[in-house]
Amino acid sequence: xxxxxxxxxxxxxxxxxxxxxxxxxxxxxxxxxxxxxxxxxxxxxxxxxxxxxxxxxxxxxxxxxxxxxxxxxxxxxxxxxxxxxxxxxxxxxxxxxxxxxxxxxxxxxxxxxxxxxxxxxxxxxxxxxxxxxxxxxxxxxxxxxxxxxxxxxxxxxxxxxxxxxxxxxxxxxxxxxxxxxxxxxxxxxxxxxxxxxxxxxxxxxxxxxxxxxxxxxxxxxxxxxx
Amino acid sequence: xxxxxxxxxxxxxxxxxxxxxxxxxxxxxxxxxxxxxxxxxxxxxxxxxxxxxxxxxxxxxxxxxxxxxxxxxxxxxxxxxxxxxxxxxxxxxxxxxxxxxxxxxxxxxxxxxxxxxxxxxxxxxxxxxxxxxxxxxxxxxxxxxxxxxxxxxxxxxxxxxxxxxxxxxxxxxxxxxxxxxxxxxxxxxxxxxxxxxxxxxxxxxxxxxxxxxxxxxxxxxxxxxx
DNA sequence: CGTGGTGTCAAACAGGTGTTTGAAAAGAAG
DNA sequence: CTTCTTTTCAAACACCTGTTTGACACCACG
Numbered sequence: 001x002x003x004x005x006x007x008x009x010x011x012x013x014x015x016x017x018x019x020x021x022x023x024x025x026x027x028x029x030x031x032x033x034x035x036x037x038x039x040x041x042x043x044x045x046x047x048x049x050x051x052x053x054x055x056x057x058x059x060x061x062x063x064x065x066x067x068x069x070x071x072x073x074x075x076x077x078x079x080x081x082x083x084x085x086x087x088x089x090x091x092x093x094x095x096x097x098x099x100x101x102x103x104x105x106x107x108x109x110x111x112x113x114x115x116x117x118x119x120x121x122x123x124x125x126x127x128x129x130x131x132x133x134x135x136x137x138x139x140x141x142x143x144x145x146x147x148x149x150x151x152x153x154x155x156x157x158x159x160x161x162x163x164x165x166x167x168x169x170x171x172x173x174x175x176x177x178x179x180x181x182x183x184x185x186x187x188x189x190x191x192x193x194x195x196x197x198x199x200x201x202x203x204x205x206x207x208x209x210x211x212x213x214x215x216x217x218x219x220x221x222x223x224x225x226x
Numbered sequence: 227x228x229x230x231x232x233x234x235x236x237x238x239x240x241x242x243x244x245x246x247x248x249x250x251x252x253x254x255x256x257x258x259x260x261x262x263x264x265x266x267x268x269x270x271x272x273x274x275x276x277x278x279x280x281x282x283x284x285x286x287x288x289x290x291x292x293x294x295x296x297x298x299x300x301x302x303x304x305x306x307x308x309x310x311x312x313x314x315x316x317x318x319x320x321x322x323x324x325x326x327x328x329x330x331x332x333x334x335x336x337x338x339x340x341x342x343x344x345x346x347x348x349x350x351x352x353x354x355x356x357x358x359x360x361x362x363x364x365x366x367x368x369x370x371x372x373x374x375x376x377x378x379x380x381x382x383x384x385x386x387x388x389x390x391x392x393x394x395x396x397x398x399x400x401x402x403x404x405x406x407x408x409x410x411x412x413x414x415x416x417x418x419x420x421x422x423x424x425x426x427x428x429x430x431x432x433x434x435x436x437x438x439x440x441x442x443x444x445x446x447x448x449x450x451x452x
Numbered sequence: 453c454g455t456g457g458t459g460t461c462a463a464a465c466a467g468g469t470g471t472t473t474g475a476a477a478a479g480a481a482g
Numbered sequence: 483c484t485t486c487t488t489t490t491c492a493a494a495c496a497c498c499t500g501t502t503t504g505a506c507a508c509c510a511c512g
Contacts, residue, residue: 098327101323115389148377158327167366186417243499244501256462
């Protein structure tokens with residue numbers, strides 16, 4: 001039921017009431033219990049119904065082909081467009097955002113079915129950009145740094161709107177936003193790769209390395225971490 | 227009431243029931259209406275009660291003093307520590323996270339009282355790092371990219387835990403996490419600054435700069451720096 | 453002792469929740 | 483048409499929500 005997806009999307013599973021759903025859908029309250037076995041069954045059906053997104057993502061990412069940086073740019077673009085999409089075709093993204101904050105049993109299947117494959121693609125691209133000198137845990141953190149920038153505008157939109165009332169997210173703004181996120185991320189990954197390479201070169205030579213590396217290394221040490 | 231803050235923090239305003247709060251607190255259901263005038267009054271009192279955090283943040287940021295990159299690192303560290311803090315002293319952060327997803331009237335005062343001053347500090351640091359060639363809107367986006375990486379681990383923790391079951395967030399992990407976020411961000415901001423400078427230099431020389439050209443120029447710069 | 457104010461409590465209230473029920477309607481098969 | 487299954491519907495059910503109520507205990511003060 002489309003209206004059920006809509007209501008679940010912007011009210012959350014707990015706050016949504018089947019009476020509201022049925023009133024909007026023009027049907028009876030008892031019908032959902034008859035066809036789905038209850039509110040939970042309806043929700044499960046809604047969650048499982050949205051499955052045309054991963055293929056779209058995979059398609060665009062596969063089409064963009066070769067260069068890792070282009071794949072990352074495509075990832076940010078597609079991911080952001082889906083997450084910020086308006087209208088009825090965005091309910092799946094909104095439900096997923098809801099699930100992240102108020103997890104139900106549906107989150108597990110959502111993670112395994114949608115999020116994990118995308119994380120895999122992102123991880124490959126990030127790994128290529130930073131090079132072989134980063135281990136799996138480091139790459140994992142960097143992937144989350146990239147993905148975080150996208151979901152931020154989904155999860156913190158109320159705060160952003162209050163903080164910058166003139167900040168609008170029309171389709172043009174989404175484009176420059178995607179470019180900003182992708183540019184920042186690519187620059188960060190490249191910079192980290194360069195820094196790691198320089199640090200390794202310095203270690204091999206036994207010298208103290210370039211100015212840039214020395215600064216961040218000194219900072220790490222002088223920090224006196226507790 | 228501390229237990230009220232606790233319950234509000236991990237149940238949300240709507241799902242939390244005053245009966246549950248009062249049962250845990252060992253008091254009567256009517257007392258909250260007597261003292262606070264209702265559930266909303268209790269919540270307002272709880273939200274306003276947590277006000278010792280901004281000063282701590284401001285103190286550490288002021289103490290770290292001069293270099294913009296150090297201030298950014300301090301920002302990430304303090305922000306992340308607060309956001310991921312466990313125990314009773316973290317309820318304010320958790321409530322703020324809740325407010326971002328399910329905004330109530332309390333969000334406005336939360337934004338003006340806590341978030342805006344921190345955003346101001348972050349904006350200053352980011353502006354210094356990227357240099358004068360970025361306008362307010364660009365810097366704003368970059369600030370959100372930095373902050374996004376921190377709040378990500380708050381908002382998407384359920385997803386992260388399901389995606390990487392071995393990913394633990396003890397205090398040691400938080401330290402390396404902060405270092406990863408800060409390092410990635412600083413590298414990104416530095417890279418963007420270098421790219422912008424190179425693009426401007428190219429434009430002054432009369433060469434036409436499309437996005438592709440700019441990107442390759444960034445690449446040249448990033449490689450040339452080491 | 454009495455008195456008024458203050459805080460606490462169990463009970464009740466009015467409204468909303470998901471679910472169940474039993475009857476009525478619609479449709480398919482003989 | 484009859485019979486059977488499938489679907490729809492209004493009403494009721496049991497439970498939970500925030501709030502109100504009126505009685506009861508406490509306590510300083512006169």
